[in-house]
Every structure is written in C-alpha cells, then in structure tokens.
Amino acid sequence: MSQNTPEIDIVLNEDELMAMVDQLAETLAPRLQGEWTAINILIGATPFTSDLMKALARRNIHPVLDALWLESYRDARESSGRVNVRADITRPVTGRGVLLIDDVFDTGRTLAFARQHLMTKGAREVITVALARKPSAPAGPENVDYYAFEAPERFLVGYGMDDRGLYRGLPFVGALD
Ligand SMILES: O=P(O)(O)OC[C@H]1O[C@H](OP(=O)(O)OP(=O)(O)O)[C@H](O)[C@@H]1O
Numbered sequence: 555m556s557q558n559t560p561e562i563d564i565v566l567n568e569d570e571l572m573a574m575v576d577q578l579a580e581t582l583a584p585r586l587q588g589e590w591t592a593i594n595i596l597i598g599a600t601p602f603t604s605d606l607m608k609a610l611a612r613r614n615i616h617p618v619l620d621a622l623w624l625e626s627y628r629d630a631r632e633s634s635g636r637v638n639v640r641a642d643i644t645r646p647v648t649g650r651g652v653l654l655i656d657d658v659f660d661t662g663r664t665l666a667f668a669r670q671h672l673m674t675k676g677a678r679e680v681i682t683v684a685l686a687r688k689p690s691a692p693a694g695p696e697n698v699d700y701y702a703f704e705a706p707e708r709f710l711v712g713y714g715m716d717d718r719g720l721y722r723g724l725p726f727v728g729a730l731d
C-alpha cells in the first residue's frame with residue numbers, strides 16, 4: 555500500500571469471508587421462508603449484504619431488499635452513544651419478517667435501535683445478523699442473533715467498515731491500532 559496507508563493487519567481474507575457468508579446463508583435459509591424483508595444497515599453493511607443476498611438467492615431465498623441509514627460513530631472510533639436515522643426504509647414491513655444486516659456488533663446500540671425501530675413499524679419478527687461480533691458486545695437477550703465470527707477487540711476496517719470514511723472497499727477484514 556502507499557506511504558500514507560497505516561499498517562492494517564488482515565483478520566479475515568477474501569476466501570475465509572466468502573466461506574463464512576455462505577455458511578451463514580445456509581444457517582439462515584430455513585428461517586427465511588415466507589414474507590421477509592432484508593435490511594442493509596448503511597453504510598458499512600453494504601458489501602456483506604450484497605454477498606449474503608447472493609448466497610441466499612443460490613438457495614432460492616429472495617427477501618425484499620431495503621436499507622436503513624443509521625449513524626452513531628461518524629469519524630470517531632467510539633460510539634457517540636446516540637443512533638441517528640439519516641434515511642428510513644422505503645417499503646412497509648407490517649406483518650413481515652425482517653432480517654437486519656450489519657457489519658459489526660460492538661456496543662450493540664445500532665442493532666438494538668434498529669430492532670425497536672422495525673418492531674414499532676409493525677414487523678412480525680426481527681432477526682439480527684452481523685458479520686463480526688466484538689468480545690465485549692452485550693450477551694443475553696441483547697445479543698445479535700447470528701454472526702459469522704468473533705472479532706478481536708480492535709478497530710476493524712475493510713469489507714464495508716471504515717476509518718473516517720476510508721478503507722470500505724478493502725476486500726478483506728483488517729484491524730488497526
Ligand atoms: O454496535 P455498535 O457499537 O452500535 O456499532 C456498530 C455500528 O457501527 C458502525 O456504524 P457507523 O455509525 O460507524 O456508520 P457506518 O455504517 O456508516 O460506518 C457499523 O456499521 C455498525 O452499524
């Protein structure tokens with residue numbers, strides 16, 4: 555990488571990522587029968603959502619795809635403690651199952667907010683899925699329902715995850731100090 559790029563340690567390479575996403579789709583497929591909406595939590599979950607949707611489609615599962623733009627970190631490496639809605643979903647979810655898709659589950663605030671937001675809109679049930687789960691993330695009833703891997707307690711970048719807007723396009727998951 556260029557001189558101005560910090561040292562990024564590879565946590566998961568592209569092949570490992572694809573295998574994990576495929577395994578998640580295999581696990582989720584039996585639960586996604588009937589009327590489901592998959593919601594990409596913008597911006598970070600976009601590459602993961604794209605690959606998960608393809609893996610589900612290969613299993614003949616075709617949820618409606620929508621997006622919910624939430625923001626709580628902006629350019630910081632710690633949560634602001636508030637979740638702001640920058641743009642809401644575009645189709646009703648009343649009576650539908652909702653699969654909320656996020657890249658990383660850290661303090662759990664974003665998915666807790668999103669779950670409540672979708673239940674208030676009348677979703678029949680909400681399932682949460684994240685690519686990565688931090689070891690310090692909430693357990694018990696606040697836990698994410700499904701995740702692909704337990705990440706190190708470091709700041710993750712790549713495969714959608716950013717540092718001040720950078721590195722979302724990296725095809726692997728990396729960690730910065
Ligand atoms: O579990 P939490 O502590 O809430 O952290 C997880 C959230 O943090 C990031 O969002 P961010 O606010 O940085 O927006 P982004 O998706 O645009 O990067 C990430 O995409 C998750 O949505």
Ligand SMILES: Nc1nc2[nH]cnc2c(=O)[nH]1
Pocket residue numbers: 627658660661708709710711715716717
């Ligand atoms: N990019 C990025 N965003 C996060 N939001 C919560 N945790 C993280 C993280 O480790 N990396």
